Amino acid sequence: MPVIWSALFWMVILSTLVSAIAKSFVMERSGATIYLYSLAAPTEIIIAKILYGFLLCSAICCTGFLFFSVVLNNPIQDVPLFLALLILASFGFSASLSVLSAIASKTNNSSVVMAVLSFPVLIGILLESIKVTKNCIDGLDRSVSMDELITLGAINLMVTALSYLLFPYIWRS
């Protein structure tokens, strides 16, 4: 049963996040974009987008978790660890989806390209998250999940650093 809970939880979260974050650049109208870029430097814009996405993601994840534990049940034994996972995963989703959305928004068929670009990245983060979720449900010792959390954190740092460095090249076009 807990396996179904974890699968269902991540399915719901993922579908919500994709429609929320993936649109961060794709949905913007060109006029608004130009106005935005005249106000701030590109690096500031991408950091702001990532932070905004991060807040939105964490809010969605926490609400989702609350909703699931009220309506279904709460199989999570180690709640603090699960919350830490939600925060890390939110940041990962937000950072990678924001920058991919920026790339996709410059293409002809942005919604299709966005789906193709984000699919493998999401699968990667999701596989790690599901592994940790299982550990949280089984109430395993925290040291067991440390590896995955460190990996997620490292991926987040790397994606953010790369976005900061490379976003100016995306926006220039």
Place this chain on the structure above:
Amino acid sequence: MLAIPAYSQEVEMADKMRSEGKIYVLVWIILTILAGLVVYLITIDRKASRLEKKLGQNKDL
């Protein structure tokens, strides 16, 4: 280090196929396929060279 003697002859390997010399059949087959592919690649390579010469391009990478 894995030493061969430590694992003795008990583990089953394709010893019979080797002693009968049938493994050489496989070696020749695979070598022939490799040779065919390499010759094909060489012809494409030379075609590229000819095309470059026609276009007066230099050939660095």
Place this chain on the structure above:
Amino acid sequence: MRKKLSVVWKTLSVLLLIYTIIGGLLLPVPRLDIVNETIRALYFHVPMWFGMITMFTISTVYSILYLRKPTSDRDIVAVEFAHAGLMYGILGILTGMIWANYAWGSPWHGDPKQNGSAITTLIYLAYFVLRSSVDNREQKGRLSAVYNIFAFAAMIPLIFIIPRMTSSMHPGNGGNPGFNMYDLHSSMRMVFYPAVVGWILLGIWIATVRTRLRKAEEKILDMEYEKNN
């Protein structure tokens, strides 16, 4: 001079591959349970991953160079090496599936290395989808260069870090009998390292030939464009 050099390394590649096939099938290997003769897959399956990583590395270097100074040549080199890397990746997955079907009982086991390489392949497939959906040549080059750098950065944890931290079913990991880089038998190293070099050189050969053809094509298009204007 340059032509001579290219003949040398291309010949070296072919000789090493011939040696790989002969030595890989005929030279003695450690007798191990479960893997038995399939330990020889090390000479053919693992070099695919070395080839893939080398091709993607070269591709990423050219993408970085492209961002520093955009020229269509650098873009073409980056694309063609990504192409060759993808080819090696797909061959690596397929050969791995054939071996897994024998050793593990079914082609796909959700092993961390299998998952990581499948995701890497998808990431690079997306690279080509991205390229095909931008018209403007300069924008295509810049966007795909940026994405290529991200793809390479994403590949490193998928291939190198995550599989190492979780128990993998691959031989040599997690107490499985077999080989890994540290206890590779010396007789196997004599074939394995030449095999890796041979396959990498072959990949570079294929990628450079495709690069030259693409450059020639580009030049012809430019000449036609000038003629029409």
